[in-house]
Structures are given as structure tokens and as C-alpha cells.
Amino acid sequence: MADSKPKPKIRKDAVPMPKQNPKARAKNFNEVALGYTREQALEEANRCLQCAKPQCVSGCPVEIDIPAFIKLLKEQKCAEAIAEIKSKNVLPAICGRVCPQEDQCQQCCIVGKVGEPVNIGRLERYLADWEREQGFTIPEKAQPTGKKTAVVGAGPAGLTAAAELVKLGHEVTMLEALHLPGGVLIYGIPEFRLPKSIVRAEVNYIEKLGVKLRLGNMVGRTNTIPEVIKNGIDAVFIGSGAGLPQFMGLPGENFGGIYSANEFLIRVNLMKAYAFPEYDTPIRIGKHVVVIGGGNVAMDSARSALRLGAEEVCIVYRRSRKELPARKEEIENAEEEGIVCKFLAAPLRFISDEKGWVKAMECICMELGPPDESGRRRPIPIKGSEFIMDTDTVIIAIGRTPNPIIQRTTEGLEVTKWGTIIADENGKTSLESVYAGGDIVTGEATVISAMGAGKTAAKAIHEYLMKKK
Amino acid sequence: MKAKPGQFIILMIGEKGERIPLTISDFDARKGTVSCAFHEVGKTTKKLGLLNEGDYVETVTGPLGNPSEIKNYGKVLCVGGSVMIAPLLLQVKTMREAGNSVTTVLGARIKDVIMLEDEAKAMSEKVYVATDDGSKGYQGLDFLKDLLKKEKFDHCVAMGPVVMMKTVSEITKPYGIPTVVTLTPIMIDGMGMCGVCRVTVGGKMQFGCIDGPEFNGHKVDFDGLIQRQRIFLPEERLNSVLWEIGGCACGRQ
Ligand SMILES: Cc1cc2nc3c(=O)[nH]c(=O)nc-3n(C[C@H](O)[C@H](O)[C@H](O)COP(=O)(O)OP(=O)(O)OC[C@H]3O[C@@H](n4cnc5c(N)ncnc54)[C@H](O)[C@@H]3O)c2cc1C
Ligand SMILES: Cc1cc2nc3c(=O)[nH]c(=O)nc-3n(C[C@H](O)[C@H](O)[C@H](O)COP(=O)(O)OP(=O)(O)OC[C@H]3O[C@@H](n4cnc5c(N)ncnc54)[C@H](O)[C@@H]3O)c2cc1C
Ligand code: FES
Numbered sequence: 001m002a003d004s005k006p007k008p009k010i011r012k013d014a015v016p017m018p019k020q021n022p023k024a025r026a027k028n029f030n031e032v033a034l035g036y037t038r039e040q041a042l043e044e045a046n047r048c049l050q051c052a053k054p055q056c057v058s059g060c061p062v063e064i065d066i067p068a069f070i071k072l073l074k075e076q077k078c079a080e081a082i083a084e085i086k087s088k089n090v091l092p093a094i095c096g097r098v099c100p101q102e103d104q105c106q107q108c109c110i111v112g113k114v115g116e117p118v119n120i121g122r123l124e125r126y127l128a129d130w131e132r133e134q135g136f137t138i139p140e141k142a143q144p145t146g147k148k149t150a151v152v153g154a155g156p157a158g159l160t161a162a163a164e165l166v167k168l169g170h171e172v173t174m175l176e177a178l179h180l181p182g183g184v185l186i187y188g189i190p191e192f193r194l195p196k197s198i199v200r201a202e203v204n205y206i207e208k209l210g211v212k213l214r215l216g217n218m219v220g221r222t223n224t225i226p227e228v229i230k231n232g233i234d235a236v237f238i239g240s241g242a243g244l245p246q247f248m249g250l251p252g253e254n255f256g257g258i259y260s261a262n263e264f265l266i267r268v269n270l271m272k273a274y275a276f277p278e279y280d281t282p283i284r285i286g287k288h289v290v291v292i293g294g295g296n297v298a299m300d301s302a303r304s305a306l307r308l309g310a311e312e313v314c315i316v317y318r319r320s321r322k323e324l325p326a327r328k329e330e331i332e333n334a335e336e337e338g339i340v341c342k343f344l345a346a347p348l349r350f351i352s353d354e355k356g357w358v359k360a361m362e363c364i365c366m367e368l369g370p371p372d373e374s375g376r377r378r379p380i381p382i383k384g385s386e387f388i389m390d391t392d393t394v395i396i397a398i399g400r401t402p403n404p405i406i407q408r409t410t411e412g413l414e415v416t417k418w419g420t421i422i423a424d425e426n427g428k429t430s431l432e433s434v435y436a437g438g439d440i441v442t443g444e445a446t447v448i449s450a451m452g453a454g455k456t457a458a459k460a461i462h463e464y465l466m467k468k469k
Numbered sequence: 470m471k472a473k474p475g476q477f478i479i480l481m482i483g484e485k486g487e488r489i490p491l492t493i494s495d496f497d498a499r500k501g502t503v504s505c506a507f508h509e510v511g512k513t514t515k516k517l518g519l520l521n522e523g524d525y526v527e528t529v530t531g532p533l534g535n536p537s538e539i540k541n542y543g544k545v546l547c548v549g550g551s552v553m554i555a556p557l558l559l560q561v562k563t564m565r566e567a568g569n570s571v572t573t574v575l576g577a578r579i580k581d582v583i584m585l586e587d588e589a590k591a592m593s594e595k596v597y598v599a600t601d602d603g604s605k606g607y608q609g610l611d612f613l614k615d616l617l618k619k620e621k622f623d624h625c626v627a628m629g630p631v632v633m634m635k636t637v638s639e640i641t642k643p644y645g646i647p648t649v650v651t652l653t654p655i656m657i658d659g660m661g662m663c664g665v666c667r668v669t670v671g672g673k674m675q676f677g678c679i680d681g682p683e684f685n686g687h688k689v690d691f692d693g694l695i696q697r698q699r700i701f702l703p704e705e706r707l708n709s710v711l712w713e714i715g716g717c718a719c720g721r722q
Contacts, residue, residue: 179528216530245664263663280487282704
């Protein structure tokens with residue numbers, strides 16, 4: 001038992017996050033994590049050692065001054081604390097919820113060497129939520145530079161680039177193909193992890209900074225990058241993301257009841273099919289749902305399927321638990337809710353009923369061989385281990401590739417053989433005045449790395465514009 | 470907007486609506502307008518039919534999809550079915566402007582739904598009419614077989630119900646006439662992000678929205694497409710009926 005000294009030097013355990021109870025939450029789309037109370041936030045903030053040489057900041061792709069904002073929080077100066085965060089990160093309520101802090105700032109936290117690291121993400125979330133409840137304060141606008149910029153795609157990369165550019169006094173128009181802004185934040189990540197009202201509020205803030213938003217504008221079709229430039233735009237940032245779903249090329253993949261994770265999540269999140277027929281877009285969920293893949297997208301799909309009323313949801317992954325790429329917290333959440341994982345198995349083909357609807361899936365068992373290029377152990381099929389699994393809904397979550405239209409319609413824009421746009425460390429592409437960042441450059445990555453890229457490119461665009469006469 | 474023949478738009482009638490694709494049947498670049506013709510088959514198209522001049526919809530995205538390849542092929546056969554006759558005539562018009570001689574076939578279930586016959590006549594070398602029940606013109610498309618025996622065509626464009634495009638493709642195949650069909654799989658985003666529009670063409674998976682909507686009719690797996698179009702039939706019927714009986718009156722004003 002711990003003794004009752006009034007102030008132990010380092011409290012080893014983080015303050016746990018209050019959550020909805022697993023049984024109840026598996027039936028609703030409300031947010032799972034409820035957020036710290038003021039007392040909990042202060043208690044957690046007090047675990048920060050205010051290190052003289054902090055390591056956490058180097059783990060943050062947008063270099064938030066973490067000890068500084070925690071210090072302000074400790075002193076209960078919430079307004080100053082959130083202002084400190086927002087000087088580096090314009091989407092804190094989102095990042096506080098979806099960033100893999102365990103691999104970033106918290107991985108470097110010195111408290112983490114003796115116990116659990118300070119839960120920086122939850123503190124960021126606390127402050128962002130506090131500010132949203134108070135009402136945002138809009139920083140003063142910089143002197144207009146008279147330069148015009150366009151930002152393609154309103155995902156985290158584009159939103160960040162737009163906010164940075166407008167803060168520097170440039171005129172910014174965002175061109176977004178979908179009818180709502182947010183990118184993956186709005187169409188991919190489910191409500192129970194990231195409420196859409198929060199995405200709306202943070203996008204609203206960026207609009208209030210002065211960014212103009214043009215929805216339903218698909219660059220490459222409605223207009224092209226060269227046309228945008230010809231029409232008097234001085235610089236363009238492309239943040240069009242990696243949204244093209246991959247399929248496996250297996251027999252029967254076109255049967256009814258087989259969705260790409262993107263289709264499934266777009267129906268549920270963007271089109272709100274969970275509220276059909278109040279909303280017009282339908283979705284059909286069977287009793288036995290199978291999700292193929294093991295990343296965050298697979299977890300999100302599985303947990304959404306459960307909430308839509310599936311009796312059983314099984315994740316089929318070709319490697320073992322150790323290699324699961326999803327965030328640990330999300331795997332735990334999924335398992336608590338009753339989702340089962342079948343490891344070391346991969347599908348071979350799908351079997352349908354007489355109406356062309358999937359009714360079963362043939363799989364094969366795998367064993368792990370030596371590591372492959374990705375550094376993870378390569379799965380090898382075990383001969384003769386085929387088996388049949390009954391299922392009436394299959395969700396394929398095996399990855400996404402870059403959205404291709406802009407690359408196909410912009411002459412001179414260099415791309416890799418994977419279809420990503422080639423950009424240097426400042427986001428500069430092969431074309432004068434065209435910059436790019438986020439998933440469209442790196443392939444599928446994270447919200448914060450996309451934001452970091454948007455920010456770096458905005459700085460480079462600013463320098464370019466101020467030099468150009 | 471810079472619409473071209475062969476492209477489509479996606480519209481959403483209200484905040485809670487579905488995103489539905491419609492083929493562009495005419496456009497005016499100066500005014501920035503596009504025209505579409507549609508069939509009232511479900512809730513969205515029925516609601517769309519209730520709108521008056523001056524009303525507006527939530528969003529329109531487009532033009533989407535690849536434009537048609539319009540050039541001088543020589544002699545072109547254009548076959549349109551039901552509501553897709555309207556966008557077909559845009560093809561007829563531009564094909565003619567490109568120097569082609571165009572023969573147009575208008576098809577429908579029954580004679581009452583044959584539309585734009587006069588317009589077609591004004592633009593084409595020759596116009597044939599066919600109905601499923603023979604109530605006007607030829608019965609079915611079998612007459613095309615005789616036509617192809619007599620006349621040589623260099624190119625064929627077919628737009629209409631999937632079964633019709635399938636039949637036309639089967640008829641032109643033995644004559645080796647390149648046949649372009651406009652596929653209408655279910656779509657959501659129309660920008661390659663969901664994959665619901667996947668179709669099999671030449672044994673390969675293609676996305677209707679970004680790889681199409683036009684494909685080589687001799688290589689399309691039409692039966693697979695028909696099956697996929699029916700995926701949400703029960704839900705769509707339910708939604709349409711609920712709306713008609715007033716279960717949800719939100720769009721009635
Ligand atoms: C289901 C799911 C869950 C995830 N969970 C997490 C998580 O928990 N934590 C995390 O850090 N990351 C997560 N990710 C990854 C993260 O969301 C992405 O890395 C990030 O969104 C990339 O940002 P982006 O701005 O580059 O692109 P996107 O968010 O993809 O945004 C691109 C935007 O560009 C628009 N666009 C595309 N083409 C055009 C065009 N031609 N014209 C106009 N607009 C266009 C798109 O509509 C979209 O709005 C998840 C991804 C998915 C799919
Ligand atoms: C590229 C493309 C171009 C199109 N162009 C036109 C056009 O110019 N004019 C026009 O009237 N229609 C066109 N369609 C079809 C049109 O999109 C559908 O009729 C519409 O989505 C139906 O919506 P709804 O809500 O009214 O009916 P729903 O309730 O969604 O469906 C009602 C009925 O229509 C069927 N249906 C649904 N989606 C489609 C589809 N994509 N294709 C065929 N049948 C469908 C359903 O199976 C059901 O039987 C096009 C489709 C695509 C993909
Ligand atoms: S409509 Fe979604 S990918 Fe084509």
C-alpha cells in the first residue's frame with residue numbers, strides 16, 4: 001500500500017479517462033470517452049514535472065510548447081493555456097481526441113520512464129472543450145498582403161495550411177469536393193470517437209479567421225490546378241488525402257453485403273445512414289459482420305457495425321495480435337465492447353446466396369515467417385488449413401491509396417509510382433507555386449502529421465509569396 | 470463550370486438527402502448552367518420532380534467523370550433508352566459537329582415515353598424508334614441486327630437502361646463496331662472514395678465514377694452491374710413509400 005505522504009514526488013498512475021460503460025455504449029453513437037472534469041485535469045496536470053529540458057515537445061509534429069500550456073493550466077489560466085496550444089495547433093479538440101499520443105509526445109515524457117506518462121492529449125482535449133464552451137476568441141487579423149491562395153481539400157492538412165495562411169494576411173479560398181468540410185474527420189472517423197459537432201466547431205473557427213470555403217468543388221473536374229492559377233491565384237496547396245479504397249481482387253468481392261471500409265464509414269458518418277430513413281442514405285447490416293484488416297479503420301468499422309445492431313462482429317487479421325497496427329486504446333475499447341478478433345487468417349473467396357448476397361467466406365490460416373520490408377513478420381498461408389466462415393456483411397479495411405484525379409489532370413505535377421505527389425521537405429512540388437502535404441504526399445498517415453505538413457507548407461508559401469513581386 | 474458531353478453531376482436535395490448522380494444533357498457555359506433529365510424512380514427523384522422553377526437544392530457537385538471522346542469517327546450509331554435519350558442527344562449533337570454522320574435510335578418501354586423525337590430528327594441523318602411492346606416503331610432492338618447487315622457503322626454510343634446497353638453491345642460485337650456505354654452503378658461520392666460504383670470491365674475492377682462513366686460495352690460485365698444496382702432495393706422502396714404516405718413530410722413544402 002502507498003503511504004500517506006501528502007505530496008509524493010511523482011505520481012506513477014495517470015488519472016483514468018471517464019468512459020461510457022461498454023455495454024451501454026455498444027448500442028449508441030455517443031462519444032465513448034467523456035473527458036476530464038476540471039479536478040481531474042488539474043490532478044493530471046500536476047503530474048507534469050515541468051522539466052528543464054522537456055522531451056515531449058520534440059515528439060509533437062507541430063511543436064506545441066507542452067510544459068508551457070500545462071503550467072498555465074496548473075495555474076488555472078485556461079484562456080492563456082489554450083491560446084498557447086492554438087498558436088501551434090488550430091484543431092486542438094480534434095487532436096486531443098484522435099492523435100496517437102502514445103507514439104508521440106507521451107512516448108518522450110520523462111514521467112513515462114518511471115510510470116505512466118502525463119496524459120498530454122487528455123489535457124489538450126480538456127482545454128479545447130473548455131474554450132468551445134466559452135465561445136472562441138478570434139485573434140486579430142494580420143495586415144492583408146494582397147496575395148491570393150487556394151487550398152485544395154478541407155482535411156486536416158488543408159485546414160491547417162488555410163488557417164496559417166490567413167493568419168499571415170493572405171487571402172485563402174478552400175476548394176472541397178464533398179458537401180461538408182473535414183476530410184477523414186467528417187467522413188471517416190466515427191461520431192463515438194470524434195463528434196461531428198466538434199469538427200464543425202473547429203472548421204467554423206477557421207472560417208471565422210477569414211478563410212473562404214467552397215464546397216462541391218472537385219479540383220480536376222470542376223476546375224483544374226492550372227486554371228485556378230490562371231484565374232489569379234498566386235499559390236496553391238494540395239491536401240487531397242488518400243481516400244481511394246483498396247480491394248483484394250478475390251472472387252466474389254462484388255457481391256451484395258461487401259463494403260469497402262470507406263463506403264461503410266461514408267454511409268454511416270457523412271451520410272448518417274444510422275438514422276435511415278430520417279436520412280435518405282441506406283445501409284444494411286447483417287447479423288454476422290466480418291471486418292478484414294487490423295488498423296484503426298478496421299476498429300472503427302467494427303465498432304460502428306456493432307452499434308448498428310450486428311449480433312456478432314469479428315475482425316479477421318492475417319498476422320497476430322502483436323502486429324495489430326491499430327492504436328492500443330482502440331483495440332481495448334473494441335474488445336471491451338465485445339468485438340472478437342480472429343488472428344492469423346486471411347480470406348480466399350466469398351460465397352453468395354441465390355440473390356447475389358454474401359453468405360460465407362472461405363479463409364486460410366497463416367503462420368508468421370521472417371520479417372518483410374515493413375519490418376513486421378510476413379504471414380505465410382498454411383497448406384490445407386482452409387475453412388469456411390458464415391457471414392452476411394463483410395467490410396474490407398485493407399488500406400487506401402491517394403485520390404488520383406488531381407494527379408491525372410495536372411500536367412507537370414510529378415508523382416511516385418504509388419500515386420503520391422512528390423514534394424520536398426517544405427511541401428514544394430515540381431510545379432512553381434504549387435505545394436502539397438498530408439496523406440496525398442506521404443500515403444496514409446495521421447491527422448497530426450497531415451497538420452504538420454500543412455503548417456510547414458504554409459510557411460514556405462508565405463516566404464515564396466513575400467519574395468515574389 | 471466547364472461541363473462536357475458524357476459527364477455527370479451529383480446533387481443532394483436537402484441536408485438529409487442522398488447524393489444522386491444525373492447525366493448532363495445540356496449546358497450553357499456562359500450562363501454557367503447544366504440541364505439534366507431524370508426519371509422519378511425513388512424518393513430523391515420524386516422530390517426533385519416536385520420542385521418549381523427558382524427552387525434550389527442543397528448541393529450540386531460536378532461536372533464529374535471523364536468526358537466522352539468526341540471526334541470524327543465517320544458513321545456513328547447512337548442508341549438511347551428512356552430518360553437517357555436526353556443526354557444521348559447531346560452526344561448526337563456534338564458527334565455531328567465533329568463531322569460524323571449520325572443515325573439515332575430512340576427506345577422506350579411504351580410509346581408514351583418516347584421523348585424528344587423531333588429534336589432527334591433535326592439532328593440526325595436518320596431516326597429509328599423502338600418500344601418494348603411494339604406500340605410504336607419496331608418491337609425491341611432486334612431490327613438493329615438487320616440494320617447492321619445492311620449498313621456499316623464505325624462507332625456506336627449507347628445510353629439507357631443497363632439491359633438495353635447490354636443488348637446493343639451484344640448486337641454490335643459480331644460486327645466489331647466499337648461501342649461506348651454509359652454505366653450507372655450506385656454512387657455516393659463520385660470521386661473514387663467509396664468503391665460502391667465498382668464494375669467489372671475486361672475482367673478488371675473499375676470505378677464507375679472516376680474511370681468511367683463510359684466504358685467499352687464489349688468488355689462490361691452487365692449482369693454483375695445489374696446485381697449491384699439492386700443491392701439497396703428494399704431500403705429504397707421502403708423510404709419512397711414512407712415518404713409518399715407522409716411518414717416523413719420534411720421535403721413536402
Ligand atoms: C477511419 C479512419 C480512422 C482514422 N483514425 C485516425 C486516428 O485515430 N488518429 C489519426 O491521427 N489518424 C487517423 N486516421 C488517419 C487520418 O485521418 C489521415 O491521415 C488524415 O485525415 C489525413 O489528412 P489529409 O488532410 O491529408 O487528408 P484527408 O483527411 O483525406 O482530406 C482530404 C480532403 O480532400 C478532399 N479532396 C480530395 N480530392 C479532392 C479534389 N480533387 N478536389 C477537392 N477536394 C478534394 C477530400 O474530400 C477530403 O475532404 C484515420 C483514417 C481513417 C480513414
Ligand atoms: C453516372 C450516372 C448517371 C445517371 N444519369 C441519370 C440521368 O441522367 N437520369 C436519370 O433519371 N437517372 C440517372 N441515373 C440514375 C439515378 O442516379 C438514379 O435514378 C437515382 O439515384 C435514383 O434516386 P432516388 O432516390 O430517386 O431513387 P432510389 O430510391 O435511390 O432508387 C429507386 C430505384 O432506382 C434504382 N437505382 C438507384 N440508383 C440507381 C442507379 N445509379 N442507376 C440505376 N438505377 C438506380 C434503385 O435500384 C431503385 O429501383 C444515373 C446514375 C449514374 C450512376
Ligand atoms: S462513387 Fe464512390 S468511388 Fe465511385
